[in-house]
Amino acid sequence: MIEIDRVSKWYGSFQVLSDCSTHIGKGEVVVVCGPSGSGKSTLIKCVNALEPFQKGEIRVNGISVSDPKTNLSQLRAHVGMVFQHFELFPHMTICDNLCIAQVKVLGRLREEAMERGLRLLDRVGLKAHAHKYPGQLSGGQQQRVAIARALAMDPICMLFDEPTSALDPEMINEVLDVMVELASEGMTMMVVTHEMGFARKVAHRVIFMDQGRIVEDTPKEAFFAMPRSERAQAFLAKILSH
Amino acid sequence: MTLALDFSFLTLDVLARYVIKGLFFSIELTLVAMLGGILLGTALALMRLSGVIWLSWPAALYVNAMRSIPLVMVILWFFLLIPLLTGKPLGAELSAMITFTLFEAAYYSEIMRAGIQSIPKGQIYASYALGMNYAQTLRYIVLPQAFRNMLPVLLTQTIILFQDTSLVYAIGAYDLLKGFEVVGKNFNRPVETYLVAALIYFVISYTLSRYVRRLQTRLAVIR
Numbered sequence: 001m002i003e004i005d006r007v008s009k010w011y012g013s014f015q016v017l018s019d020c021s022t023h024i025g026k027g028e029v030v031v032v033c034g035p036s037g038s039g040k041s042t043l044i045k046c047v048n049a050l051e052p053f054q055k056g057e058i059r060v061n062g063i064s065v066s067d068p069k070t071n072l073s074q075l076r077a078h079v080g081m082v083f084q085h086f087e088l089f090p091h092m093t094i095c096d097n098l099c100i101a102q103v104k105v106l107g108r109l110r111e112e113a114m115e116r117g118l119r120l121l122d123r124v125g126l127k128a129h130a131h132k133y134p135g136q137l138s139g140g141q142q143q144r145v146a147i148a149r150a151l152a153m154d155p156i157c158m159l160f161d162e163p164t165s166a167l168d169p170e171m172i173n174e175v176l177d178v179m180v181e182l183a184s185e186g187m188t189m190m191v192v193t194h195e196m197g198f199a200r201k202v203a204h205r206v207i208f209m210d211q212g213r214i215v216e217d218t219p220k221e222a223f224f225a226m227p228r229s230e231r232a233q234a235f236l237a238k239i240l241s242h
Numbered sequence: 243m244t245l246a247l248d249f250s251f252l253t254l255d256v257l258a259r260y261v262i263k264g265l266f267f268s269i270e271l272t273l274v275a276m277l278g279g280i281l282l283g284t285a286l287a288l289m290r291l292s293g294v295i296w297l298s299w300p301a302a303l304y305v306n307a308m309r310s311i312p313l314v315m316v317i318l319w320f321f322l323l324i325p326l327l328t329g330k331p332l333g334a335e336l337s338a339m340i341t342f343t344l345f346e347a348a349y350y351s352e353i354m355r356a357g358i359q360s361i362p363k364g365q366i367y368a369s370y371a372l373g374m375n376y377a378q379t380l381r382y383i384v385l386p387q388a389f390r391n392m393l394p395v396l397l398t399q400t401i402i403l404f405q406d407t408s409l410v411y412a413i414g415a416y417d418l419l420k421g422f423e424v425v426g427k428n429f430n431r432p433v434e435t436y437l438v439a440a441l442i443y444f445v446i447s448y449t450l451s452r453y454v455r456r457l458q459t460r461l462a463v464i465r
Contacts, residue, residue: 089368
């Protein structure tokens with residue numbers, strides 16, 4: 001589903017990604033972790049070409065994201081993405097947030113988009129808030145809306161870029177619950193997160209990144225039993241010690 | 243010396259005959275220059291932010307040039323130049339409308355540029371990630387938010403614009419100030435008429451700026 005092949009990226013002369021390769025198959029849930037500045041957020045943004053990269057190739061569903069001939073809007077429309085800071089559109093109601101891309105990008109009728117949006121909103125438990133503005137919701141609620149907004153586009157896979165990092169602890173679980181449910185339905189997911197509990201529960205594989213490199217790319221069991229690299233061991237020891 | 247002011251000649255009838263049409267023109271000029279200026283200014287701001295040199299450079303040149311020349315000179319030059327170029331005069335009122343639109347666009351453009359730049363990059367990422375293209379992202383996500391964030395500043399600029407419309411005296415257009423000037427000459431009472439004119443400008447501008455302040459607090463609540 002997502003094939004990342006020897007991707008390198010530089011900001012000026014500073015290399016943020018070096019030679020990253022991995023494959024994510026259909027229905028697979030892959031957690032990407034690593035210290036801050038390791039390039040994990042940059043890598044996930046390369047998958048739907050929000051960030052350009054200079055070397056290598058990424059194919060989503062067989063379509064290259066760096067090929068100038070690729071219709072990026074069309075590709076992105078079917079790759080759901082959830083951001084650290086939710087990024088709901090603050091000038092629109094929750095309902096409009098859910099509908100705008102369905103109508104403008106997929107060409108759905110407003111009623112159809114609304115019905116689909118409301119159904120997904122109900123699924124994340126927020127149907128009563130449809131006519132509020134994002135600013136009136138809590139962080140956890142906003143992030144659940146953001147997930148519903150992405151799902152409304154009928155994505156073939158979902159990218160999560162630190163979806164719980166900006167949340168208060170008591171709100172993290174309501175977002176993770178939605179993600180766990182999504183994973184159990186067989187959604188292909190690439191998740192940048194430090195939530196090792198989530199990784200343990202639903203991930204098939206864990207990728208560990210450090211200094212722009214994929215240091216470890218192993219099945220979850222092996223990763224949690226004993227990561228091969230020292231860096232990953234140190235990282236795990238740190239975040240699991242509390 | 244005593245200042246003997248006499249306002250008795252300023253009847254409603256006199257105001258209606260000489261001043262009202264000037265007031266209407268001042269308001270019309272303000273509205274035209276505001277709408278035209280915001281539209282053209284937004285286009286200039288987008289050109290400057292496009293990152294395409296043959297768009298950003300001319301826009302920057304235009305904005306900086308307009309902001310470095312006194313308005314009254316732009317008014318005069320445009321009024322004098324157009325007949326030279328086209329062979330027929332435009333008329334003071336139409337000439338003023340075009341000049342003010344072109345001039346104010348430079349100021350509105352800087353406001354819109356700041357507004358567009360104030361939109362977090364994540365909003366643009368989110369829009370792209372949903373499959374929206376550049377034009378859709380601007381139209382539905384960036385510009386509405388930029389406009390809303392900048393509304394108080396845009397309106398403040400419009401209040402300045404309203405005051406500046408009095409500069410059309412340079413080309414003899416019939417605006418609010420001109421109306422009072424005519425009355426002052428007819429009744430040989432320039433001091434009184436200019437005083438009243440100042441009062442009218444003050445009342446309109448101050449009312450508007452009070453409104454802007456209220457709007458500001460309201461917008462702050464929404465955000």
